[in-house]
Amino acid sequence: MVTRLLTALAFLVALPAAAPAAGVALVDASGTSHGTASLRLSSGVVQLKIKAMTPLPAATVAPSGTFMATTYKAYISSSADPGVEIFLTDLYPNAKLRAARRIALGGDVSHLGLDRIAVTAYSSNAQQSVDVLTASFVP
Numbered sequence: 001m002v003t004r005l006l007t008a009l010a011f012l013v014a015l016p017a018a019a020p021a022a023g024v025a026l027v028d029a030s031g032t033s034h035g036t037a038s039l040r041l042s043s044g045v046v047q048l049k050i051k052a053m054t055p056l057p058a059a060t061v062a063p064s065g066t067f068m069a070t071t072y073k074a075y076i077s078s079s080a081d082p083g084v085e086i087f088l089t090d091l092y093p094n095a096k097l098r099a100a101r102r103i104a105l106g107g108d109v110s111h112l113g114l115d116r117i118a119v120t121a122y123s124s125n126a127q128q129s130v131d132v133l134t135a136s137f138v139p
Contacts, residue, residue: 026050026119026133035098037117037135044105046088048074050119050133053093060121062130069121072132074101078113079136086112091119115139 023036026048035050053072054060060069072091078084086109091099119133 023047023049024117024135024137026117026135028133034133037137039117039137041110041114041139042108044107044109046076046103046105046117048088048091048099048101048103048117048119050091050093050099051097053091053097053099054132055093055097058121060130060132062128064128067123067128069132070124071122072099072119073122074103074117074119076109076114077116077118079116080113084112084114086114088117110139113139 023038025033026035026037027033034052035048038047038049039045054069056070056072058069060067072093074088074091076086076088086105088103089101091101093099115137117135117137118131120129121132122129
């Protein structure tokens with residue numbers, strides 16, 4: 001009886017440590033948080049919860065000038081290897097200026113060195129783009 005009680009207690013103490021992380025902040029160029037990205041790279045799951053997105057179409061400032069953004073796209077990539085990039089999803093804010101997506105990549109991507117998420121605004125012809133939200137994390 002005591003052994004079962006100790007085993008159950010040990011399980012309950014270890015349970016919070018096994019829970020997934022709350023996520024990393026998605027920030028704009030000024031450092032303001034606009035939501036979170038939760039990652040489980042070993043199982044290939046990325047969850048995005050974004051708030052206060054600018055409604056589309058949106059005038060967007062890029063280093064090359066101002067353009068009209070018509071879509072947002074989310075990517076996960078490796079800062080060490082620019083050739084490693086995975087498209088996650090298209091994002092469109094709802095009436096409350098929020099977007100939430102759960103993306104299942106279909107396998108373990110933890111070995112790819114992924115350490116950055118970017119939400120990029122694109123013009124209608126995809127000739128202009130700029131990262132509007134980013135998050136860096138330790139894989």
